[in-house]
Amino acid sequence: MTPARRLPLLALAVLATGLVPPRAAFGQVKYPPRAETLDVQIRYRIRAERDERVRQFRVLAAHLKGLGFVAPPREDEDLDVLDPTAERFVGTIPSAGVLSALDDPRVQTILFAPKGYAYPDDPEKPVPVRVALATGFLPSDQRKFHRQAVAQLDRLGFREALGYDHRGFTLARGSLPAGNVARLLKDLRREPAGWFLPEGVAEAPPAPLRDVLPVRWVEVLPEAEFAPLAEPAVPASFARFAPVLRAVMADEAARGKPIRVEAVMDRPAEELTDDFRTRFRALFLGAAVEGAVGTTLALSFPKAADLDRFAFEPGVTSIRLPRAATETVGTAAAKDASVPAALAATRLDRLHALGHRGKGVRVVVIGSGFPGVEGLVGSELPKGTRVIDLTAELTPAIRPAPLDPAAPLGATAAARAAAAAAPDAELVLVRVSRDAHFQPAAVARFVTGDGRYTEAMQSRLAEFSLRSEDATRLKAAATDEYLRAFRDLSDEDAPRQRRERARKGLQDLLDEERAVAGAVERFTALQAALKSLAGGTTVVVNTLVWESGYPVDGLSELAQAINLRYAGDAIAPIPTRSATRRAAPNAPLWVQAASRSAGAAWGGPYHDADADAVMEFAPASVGLPAGTWTRELNFLGLRGADGTTPQNLPAGVRLRLAVQWREPHNPDATIGPDAVFPLNLRVLRQLDPEGTRRATDEFDEVARSAGVPVRLRTEPTYGIYEQTVEVVLPADGRYAVRVEGGTGYESPLPALRQQIEVRPRLIAEFVNATPDKGRPLFTTFTPPTAGVGVPGDAKSALTVDAARPPGDTGPRLFGGGPGVALLAKPDLYAPGAVPAGDGTAEGPGVAAGFVAGLSATLIESGAPSVDILRSLAVAPGGLAIVPDTWLKYVRPLPSRPRSP
DSSP states (O other): OOOHHHHHHHHHHHHHHHSSSSTTTOSOOOOOOOOSSSEEEEEEOOOOHHHHHHHHHHHHHHHHHHHOOOOOOTTTTTTTTTTTTOOEEEEEEEEGTTTTGGGTTTTTHHHHEEEOOOOOOTTEEEEEEEEEOOSOOOOHHHHHHHHHHHHHHHHTTTTTOSSSOOOTTTTEEEEEEEGGGGGGSGGGGSSSSSSSSSSSSOOOOOOTGGGGGEEEEEOSSSSOOOOOOOOOOOOGGGTTTHHHHHHHTHHHHHHHHHHHEEEESSSSSSSOOHHHHHHHHHSTOOEEEEEEEETTEEEEEESSHHHHHHHHHHEEEEEOOOOEEESOOETTTTEEEEEEHHHTTTTTTHHHHTSSOOOOEEEEEESSSSSTGTTTTTBBBBBEEEEEGGGGGSTOOOOOOOTTTSSSSSTTHHHHHHHHHTTTEEEEEOOOOOOHHHHHHHHHHHTTTTTOHHHHHHHHHHHHHHHHHHHHHHHHHHHHHHHHHTTTTOOHHHHHHHHHHHHHHHHHHHHHHHHHHHHHHHHHHHHHHHHSSSSSEEEEEOOEEEEESSSSTSSSSHHHHHHHSSSSSTBOOOOOOOOSOOOOOOEEEEEEEEOOOOTEEEEOOBBBTTOSBBBBOOOSSOOOOOOOOOOSSSEEEEOOTTTTTOOOOTOEEEEEEEEEEEEEEEETTTOSSOOOSSSEEEEEEEEEEEEEEEEOOOOEEEEOSOOOOOEEEEEESEEEEEEEEEEEEESBBBBEEEEEEEEOOOSGGGGGGOOOOOHHHHHEESSOOOGGGOOEESOOOOOOOOOOBBBOOOOSEEEEEEOOOTTTTOOOSSSOOTTTTTTTOEEEEOOOEETTTEEEEHHHHHHHHHHHHHHHHHHTTTTTTHHHHHHOOTTTTEEOOOOOHHHSSSSTTTSSSSOO
């Protein structure tokens, strides 16, 4: 081999052994400058006879002197050169040359701190340290060496930090009790040790730790505050409560108040018999079943303390507060929105000119509220527009709930967009509660002709029956007391007060009878209105999206109901030779708004290349963004209401992070209640993002998930699990999330051990925050294939997002979810803005309303609801534009002349 060929091969070998780490991974942490002068302790070793020791000692002393090392004078310092047991220098050294002391091979380990650093008087008080380990191993061995060294440090009370730059597993960062810091100068392999022997049973350390001196240098950091997050203790009685619900249940004042919760059961709700409901009402007086979707039951209790007993009912796996949907309609103050321009851009104006305006098609808009709609009926909305307020079913009086302050626009803009696209269609606006996932599912049932009472309506019927029985039972006694009281008409105080009490008691009963009668009348009207949604050709548009709490990847009960009952691949059109008659009536069409959580959702495979049980948000082939040093942290930022993206999150808002994943099950094995591959979440706050006082890789842990993951769904071949953490942010700052996981199952036989591949989806949300707070988003790793939310991930749903102007490079969401990467979503893009008062309403909800109206107009002109995309001659992900061929061959209505 010629010398010219050796250098490249040597460089490759050095890179392969990890001696020179990739530049992209290192050098991106900002460290504050060290103090100019440091207190240093240097442990050295000279194995030589008398004269040789003297020579080597003088060479080492000269080396250190050249670096600026100064030792305080001692009376016996001249004996060190001859003392074979002497092995330590103590003094000061300029910070610029402190690490150069290791250049002399006789130096074993150095310990340094800022000059004058005072160690705590309490030896148990933690001191922050940075520990450099030996290098030179292959990457896999370096990781193993790092784990072994940290495990050995743990025996000294070391508490490893989170998220720090380990520099290719050559650095350890954390805290150590003050009394044990100096012990790091000794050989870590023999620590902790007593006077003569190691403490405990002396065992040889495993390789490679046993072969190399582990610690090269130790830096004591000047910032001494260190407050590790205590492991959250979960009482046994709270084990089945979600973290936020635990906080509610721990508040004595809240325990006496009414509460609505969602209970995740171990079986689908339809498998629960009527005996369960009867027993539930008998055990918990005043409680009611409000809704059921899949394995999730929505329940209301007259007081939260009842949950103590309900948590131990058979079949209950976990209980949480209701999970609210996100709105898909927002505001854009500086955006120009023109309805005529949108109609022209989609060529709907030309279809309207042919007389096709959606007549005979019903458009049902589902939203959390329709503020200001009364003033639009007859002008921007059709005269016959109806509003069905389904939130009324959740109150004993069948009265609508107040408008949600977190959704000031509601779905009014979506209704206006639908009416603009189909002016002659029948428009029905259905208001649902944002935290009632079961209500859109109920609307989906009623549209397809399933007119059964909802769970909430059945509960209201039971309440009416009890109230009527109580009123009837008490009325006879109240009437008799009334007659007795009015037999004595004297003006004395006692008879007069008795007459007043009797009159009031009878009047209260009469008022109760009238109240029950009025509630029954409203109940009957609400049920009739819901049943009227069936029949004819219907296009349903849903503006609400659930990002967590329900199975993603199209596996939620609502998504599967859409797949089975609505126009799509599951309902194939019957072929016919007729060009003018349909072979079968149109199936209802479900138009769904895509998620607005672009940038706030992460989805993809679980990577753990370094095998440290911490998920990496990107594979090694993806470069690290500037200012970051690890793929195991995903930093969070804030998208403001005006579209700006500052880095810091505001103090006081409640942040929720939820990770959901699917695990395969062996149908031949017993399926336990716990996840085999449990994931846990940790929320970290960066202490000094600028690196002026502390290194940028130093964090405080502010929250972590507690308890086992919730099993959202169980099937013979798979299970769906979710883990959440919620925290009220303690201060303005930059936060990051870390996902930890690994298999919790160890096969007794190595040959039977199986590998599990999971594809998590992580979502960041503000809980119950008003729009002015903005929304969180990931700033480090944001893959676009995280899915479009529930139920937009349904295959048969026509999922719609708002078209963006050219040059808009903001984050977007694609696909049905990380587990169904080949499902192309959104299906269509459409104009997504309409005027709203002094500003503009925009978002996927507006675009979905527009596509719903466009679909109604197309259906009226002859397009089958099962194949809207083909009628538009557009591939999935294209713009919603009526094709010229359709305009050319569609038959104009007689009442309207065909436009030239």
